[in-house]
Amino acid sequence: MSLSAAGRDALRPKPDSERSETSLRADEARLQSLVRILENDSLDEAELLEFALREAVMLTGSVFGYIYRYNEDSRRFTLNSWSQDVMTQCSVVDPQTEYELDKTGLWGEAVRQRCTILVNDYPAETKYRKGCPQGHVELRRFLTVPIFHGERIIAVVGVANKTPPYDSADERQLALLLSSVFSRLERVRAEVLLAESEARFKAVVGSMDDIVFTIDPEGRYTGVYGRWFGRFGNGPDSYLGKTNREILGAEVAAPQEAALALALKGQRASYEWTMEGENGTRSYQTVLSPVYSGTTITGAIGVGRDVTDLARSAETLARLLDDKDALLREVHHRVKNNLQVIVSIMNLERSRLAVSGAPPEVDAAYLRTQDRVLAMASVHDALYHSDGFSSVDLFSALQSQVSDLADTYSIQSHGTEIIVEPGELRLSLDRAVTCSLIVGELVTNSLLHAFPENWTAKRTVRIGADVDVEGNILLFVHDSGIGILEREETDEFCGFKLIKLLTEQIDGKFETRNDNGAQACVSFKPN
Numbered sequence: 001m002s003l004s005a006a007g008r009d010a011l012r013p014k015p016d017s018e019r020s021e022t023s024l025r026a027d028e029a030r031l032q033s034l035v036r037i038l039e040n041d042s043l044d045e046a047e048l049l050e051f052a053l054r055e056a057v058m059l060t061g062s063v064f065g066y067i068y069r070y071n072e073d074s075r076r077f078t079l080n081s082w083s084q085d086v087m088t089q090c091s092v093v094d095p096q097t098e099y100e101l102d103k104t105g106l107w108g109e110a111v112r113q114r115c116t117i118l119v120n121d122y123p124a125e126t127k128y129r130k131g132c133p134q135g136h137v138e139l140r141r142f143l144t145v146p147i148f149h150g151e152r153i154i155a156v157v158g159v160a161n162k163t164p165p166y167d168s169a170d171e172r173q174l175a176l177l178l179s180s181v182f183s184r185l186e187r188v189r190a191e192v193l194l195a196e197s198e199a200r201f202k203a204v205v206g207s208m209d210d211i212v213f214t215i216d217p218e219g220r221y222t223g224v225y226g227r228w229f230g231r232f233g234n235g236p237d238s239y240l241g242k243t244n245r246e247i248l249g250a251e252v253a254a255p256q257e258a259a260l261a262l263a264l265k266g267q268r269a270s271y272e273w274t275m276e277g278e279n280g281t282r283s284y285q286t287v288l289s290p291v292y293s294g295t296t297i298t299g300a301i302g303v304g305r306d307v308t309d310l311a312r313s314a315e316t317l318a319r320l321l322d323d324k325d326a327l328l329r330e331v332h333h334r335v336k337n338n339l340q341v342i343v344s345i346m347n348l349e350r351s352r353l354a355v356s357g358a359p360p361e362v363d364a365a366y367l368r369t370q371d372r373v374l375a376m377a378s379v380h381d382a383l384y385h386s387d388g389f390s391s392v393d394l395f396s397a398l399q400s401q402v403s404d405l406a407d408t409y410s411i412q413s414h415g416t417e418i419i420v421e422p423g424e425l426r427l428s429l430d431r432a433v434t435c436s437l438i439v440g441e442l443v444t445n446s447l448l449h450a451f452p453e454n455w456t457a458k459r460t461v462r463i464g465a466d467v468d469v470e471g472n473i474l475l476f477v478h479d480s481g482i483g484i485l486e487r488e489e490t491d492e493f494c495g496f497k498l499i500k501l502l503t504e505q506i507d508g509k510f511e512t513r514n515d516n517g518a519q520a521c522v523s524f525k526p527n
Contacts, residue, residue: 045185050081052181057083060170062159070111072152075101110146110156117144120165141166145175147182155182211304219243219260259288263300266290283308339377343370371440374404376433391426397436398463409447421464431506435475438502439463442477442520450481450518476521484518
């Protein structure tokens with residue numbers, strides 16, 4: 001018994017000086033076998049391997065042989081070919097065609113040891129044998145070779161019962177012959193897989209309406225796919241090897257050239273462009289990504305889409321939004337105008353009541369009601385002048401409201417100053433109206449009751465907002481007058497009843513205190 005460790009070293013031809021005439025004849029015979037095998041290119045893989053096995057048996061002077069495919073991941077052998085002669089001599093019942101590596105005997109050592117196994121006295125070998133099934137053909141001499149593809153074993157080839165002993169020449173010729181055959185098969189298999197993959201790719205992108213292309217670093221097309229170019233009345237040949245500048249002109253090419261410069265720096269870039277076609281101007285959007293070979297950028301791949309319909313839909317949507325904005329502005333403008341009409345009607349009614357000798361309390365009630373109507377009008381006016389309608393800046397509305405209150409109560413003649421602290425507080429329409437009414441009531445209270453006739457100190461009413469640690473909005477009105485405790489404090493007199501009702505509408509809290517005058521504060525959640 002001889003276990004050869006030559007393995008893949010047997011694949012290396014020896015120098016001519018060491019070759020004997022016998023080995024030269026063996027080489028020639030192997031080459032003739034290989035030529036005969038490769039000439040049968042009409043055979044499928046299984047048939048070609050059967051033919052190769054017959055040549056291997058004849059080349060080594062053996063009686064029979066086999067070829068098993070091997071999967072390193074599953075560690076399983078699958079029978080490809082057995083010599084026809086051995087099948088007539090073998091009487092094994094239900095012979096297997098698949099074997100697990102761990103359950104194989106001597107012939108599996110070619111995989112376990114990853115080298116050639118050569119045994120010239122098979123009956124005497126006891127170390128690796130696990131016995132043959134009953135009816136198996138008698139083995140006297142045995143040679144099996146692993147076939148490598150890269151670093152992986154993909155098959156084992158075995159021959160047996162040569163009359164003279166097997167030697168390293170048989171090992172070498174068998175390994176070289178079958179390695180060449182399997183290299184050819186793996187190459188053909190790779191070519192078939194590549195062709196199938198390319199066919200699938202072309203079928204997919206060829207049916208796409210999107211633009212798919214590849215370009216080199218100079219911007220020359222190296223591949224074009226899809227049905228898109230047919231829109232321009234040309235085919236792939238009109239693009240290959242040319243740049244966009246050469247095909248479509250400098251104006252259309254400029255966006256792609258700018259995107260390519262970014263792609264060559266490893267960035268993903270997108271650009272838009274337009275083209276005149278049979279159906280008018282079409283708009284396209286293309287994404288350009290770098291193509292790598294290892295770590296080197298060798299070009300870019302682009303995927304583009306006709307976005308004409310999308311662009312038109314966007315334009316239509318923009319027009320509809322503009323129309324909606326215009327309509328909402330008109331609605332708020334008309335609401336404000338209608339509220340001002342109500343104020344004017346109330347002014348006429350006040351004048352009529354004054355002529356008829358109505359008591360001052362009636363005129364005061366009308367005046368307070370007018371203030372409240374103007375407070376609501378100021379919010380709608382602020383919305384009319386705002387950029388959107390989901391919320392309104394309360395302080396913008398308060399500026400207008402304060403101006404109306406100043407006119408109503410002639411504060412300049414009394415030297416009173418109303419200050420709205422700078423800031424922005426955006427609220428929904430409902431909350432803004434409520435807060436505007438609350439501020440109007442508080443400011444009116446200050447103007448009417450904070451400063452007696454004989455008040456000589458500075459007269460100021462300050463309006464502002466803050467946020468507490470819990471995120472609540474604090475809306476306050478602070479005057480520099482006599483303080484709330486020195487006034488009559490009934491809800492009806494100071495408008496507190498209405499203020500408390502309005503505060504409840506926004507789930508807020510209303511508080512007052514004296515701090516160099518009267519300070520009233522409403523706290524509430526932003527939403």
